[in-house]
Amino acid sequence: MRTDILFSSSGPVPAGVNLEQLNESQYRAVTTTDGPVLVIAGAGSGKTRTLVHRVAYLMDHGVAPENILLLTFTRKSAQEMLWRAGNLLNDTCQRVVGGTFHGIANMLLRRYGAPLGYGSSFTIIDRADAEGIVNLLKSSMGLGGKGRQFPSRRILLNMISGAVNKSLPLDDLVHDQYSHLIEHLDDILNLQIQYEEFKRNHGLMDYDDLLTNWKRLLAEVPEARTAISTRFSHIMVDEYQDTNLVQADIIRLTASTHDNVMAVGDDSQSIYSFRGADFYNIMRFPKIFPDTQIIKLEENYRSTQPILSLTNDIIRNARDKYTKTLFTRIEGDLTPKLFAAADERQEARFVAAKIRQIHEEGTPLEEIAVLFRSGFHSFKLELELAAGGLDFEKRGGLKLTESAHIKDVLSFLRILINPRDTLSWNRILLQLEKIGPKTAQKITSVIARSDEPFATLASYPAGAAWKKGMAALAALFKNMQETDSPSVLFDKVMGYYEPLFVTLYADDYPKRKKDLEQLKVIIATYESLQTFIDDTALDPPEVESGAESVDRRKLVLSTIHSAKGLEWMVVFVIGLAEGRFPHPSAEQGGQWEEERRLLYVAATRAKKRLYLCYPQDMMMPDRSFHRVGMSPFLRELQPGLYDRIKAENFSYDPSPSAAKVSVPVAVKKSEKITLDDLSRGSTVLHPFFGEGQVSRLIKPCSVDIAFDKHGLKTLHLDYAKLKVIKR
């Protein structure tokens, strides 16, 4: 057994182990084996590293991997940790049980049979499906008519799920957060009842149900509680500040026989209260688990001091927080920059031009990110980047499983698992000619009530116009019931769907076709259709064709929420204007503080350079233009912590699309320049900086160039689009 290998200064280092150094606090956290531990960790303090090492440490001290439960919020982060722990031990950690709260809930509920009358057979529905149900119910209840200001289904769903997660009656919640909706309270309560009933009748479980059922399993079935609690002797929870009350209860109950819980979190990064996360959970942890050891991780391993000073100042005015004093030993002195653009267009151009410049100075594109509050804030920038030929990846927008054509295909498969899945039936029926919402709903309601749904479909009295379509559909399902291999089923669905698909999406058919091919690859890795369906609802796979994943040198555009836990060398935060950040509806009410933390999360993603940008002239909801100031969070900052960039000091090419698109193409086609093509004193031409002389060659492929107009720059030859004028 390798013992104490994890703290590099205190033990022997076995060969082949890629050891990351731990500091003293991290080491203490890693090596505390029994009893509750709360780790308060600042941004970039090596939380993940600490958890990874702890998994390895426990296994090294005789804890069987299957007794370790690692709870995270995204599957990606669970996978990353297990992979790194496996590396550390020169072994795989596949037997460690690591996953998302929802994934583990699904596993346990199927194993023990879900309480609440579901049995062990249910279909997990994602948020879009839940919205669909609410919409369906709204129209059947006659709500949302023309003149009435009934709240949108998104708000309704947030309220319903908020009530579950916060264990509050819905009317309290409405008083608390949605006072402007109080006149609709009766309708909302009624809708909630209908929604719960609908799910139960159709064997559908949403995210909230997964958790409440897990909690009830633990709380109400003593044998299950004992079995689960003894099975998982060590529980670790990442991002504890993002847990809601139900999740906190789950953790307490799961640990009921041993209290071996280690929770890691940063109260300053709590940004998910809208989905029930309770900021005070992390404050309460020591009370829930008496004798908790509290360990603080205060050293920052990500950002330079100027960035850290600015982010500390953002959080300085927060109301409640654990006091942490973050420090760093990372060197670097680039002060964060603040750019006040005239309007959105100039903001977009500034960011695009600056990205191009930084990229050509040698920073790879995948080390640059642009962050914003809401998905649509980046629209202008997306246009600008596309015009300039810069490749980017947008996150936090549409997921693969949210695009219409993928949903279509999944619907067939989901019906096979759960023939009473009304939403999927609806979707498929609507594809047929001459069947609209009304007809589809009629057919669906008959099918859902039937004991033999497929037979009912085949014998449904079809109208003359759509008889043929119905017959084809019935034939497909008859055919599909002959096998249970996921990839064979997929092919059968495509045999039926492809002709429809071509006419349905005639305009962008090839692009969507690629997505479907990708889906086929993913589905082929599954042995059971059930697992595939669950996974796509819980954590949709990313859209990434094989070719792109090899060469993924892409700039990232992301909502701040989707950027949590990640880091980049260079980060731009855009749209930091009044009325955009904080979100307008947060201005009164309890959301204000959370918006501040959101800005904190955004700014702490940056390692070396941080740019804060805002447009001074913006279109308002009523489509008029108004002059606005910078976000109130920026106004609070001490002025010395950032430099202002004046708009007039930054010139940009007024016609980027014509000039700039042609340059990269031409350079790509011609052979790449290497160090052999250059020597000291060579004259080169750069599309942005103009002419300059090479002053120094840096192995393996960088050069210093003194530009006539822009001074000395270090450029990376793989990225800079240089032309040699004189060797």
Added chain:
DNA sequence: GCGTATCGCGTTTTT
């Protein structure tokens, strides 16, 4: 008159 097809526009954040 009911139901289906079509076009234009606005969009908080999401496991």
Added chain:
DNA sequence: CGCGATACGC
């Protein structure tokens, strides 16, 4: 993408 308003066909 999805909603609402409007236009067309049975």
